[in-house]
Amino acid sequence: MEKRTCTHSLAVKTSYVLPPDTNTYGTLFGGKLMAYMDDVAAIAASRHARMPVVTASTDSVDFLAPVKEGHSICVEAFVTWTHNTSMEVFVKAVTEDLRTGQRQVCSTAFLTFVAIDEEGKPKPVPSVVPESEHEQKLHASAADRAKHRKERRKQAKEFAEIFGTDYPWNRSRN
Template identity: 50%
Template sequence: MESKYCRESRVIRTSRIFPNDMNNHNTLFGGRLISDVDQVASISAARHSRRECVTVSIDSVEFLHPVRPIDSVCFESYVTWTGTSSMEVFVKIIAEDLKSGECKIAATALLTFVALGQDKRPIKVPSVMPETEEEIKLHETAPERAKIRNQKRQISKDLAGFLTMKTFNEMN
């Protein structure tokens, strides 16, 4: 299977912020931002694999600066690293003050997707070839993040096995 450049999966989307996107602090609602992050990241995963993809995890979202009503918000995503069927997707969120032109990195996010074959089972994906300094840094540091992701996933599975649905079942 041929490798692909990070740029081949790049997605850039800019949106205006509207009143219904705001929270009670008059900044962009975090849930809205996460929804948009998942959407652009899913396109990057599909572009890289050319397959149907599912979100396996939102590994991290770091809110660095609030997005205000006078800002536009730009999402840039691309695949940084792959396993056998999994893809790590990085999303950079940039807020631009539309009056001054000042830009800030408002947030960053890392998500994991799995490509699916026609049988809806995981399928092998191409490896990634980074080119820019940013892409190389993210690619080089990805194996450690993958190790941590796998550890967290096992902890979550262990916890889920311990949890009960007693309260849920009592309500229904």
Template identity: 50%
Template sequence: MKSPLPVSYSKMKQTRLVLPPDTNHLDTIFGGKVLAYIDEIAALTAMKHSSCVVVTASIDSVDFMSSAKVGDALTLEASVTWTGRTSMEVFVQVSADDLLAGQKVMTTESFLTMVAVDQNGKPTEVPRLIPETEEEIRLYETAPARKEHRKSRSTLR
């Protein structure tokens, strides 16, 4: 069995510049571009936590609260919020910084489920998680309800 790891061990942060090819006719970033960035940082975070290759099992929710425009610095922050036997829930927050105006807004929040796989593509065990801060504990304690919601969605198919 792998030793438990604190949430802080695998936290990741990325910053990207919003460029014209990333945007729509309103000069705001395409939602699909943001989703690709979210998936990438979630995978990196889960790989660091598990020391394994991971696959995206689900993008549970994506809430777009505001948009980012050309020239903004898009900052993505991700952390593992809960672990199962082979899966990890990852929470990603995205903010947009207008560096010239000195304004920062939260643009997107998302929960994803990543599964660690071995060299044969079979799910493999991941380390348990040790939440430390109040926010980490809150996300950890509310994860089972999100898992149940995921399960109820999948039975509707």
């Protein structure tokens, strides 16, 4: 399978931050930003794999700066690492005051996607060739992030088993 560079998968989306996208403080809803990030990351993963993908996980998303109404939000994503059928995608969101040109990174995250076939079964993906110093740094530290994701997923499954599908107030009635 042919290897691909990080820039091969680069996806970028820029949008205005409009009133329906904001909370009572006049800043972008965190969930809206997360949806933008997932959307652009999925495009990057699909571009890398050249097949359909599904989101497997999102690492913590930290909101580093507010994204104000009337500003723009630019989300960039590219595949940093692969493992058999999965791809790690780095996502960076930058807000810009369009009147002054001031730009600020407002969020970063890593998302993991799995390539799937027509039956929804995982499919192998090409490996990544990091070129720039930043790409190489992300690629070199990806195995550690994957290990932490695996541990976090195990814990999430344990919580799901413990808490089940009932709401706490329904348990006493059973």
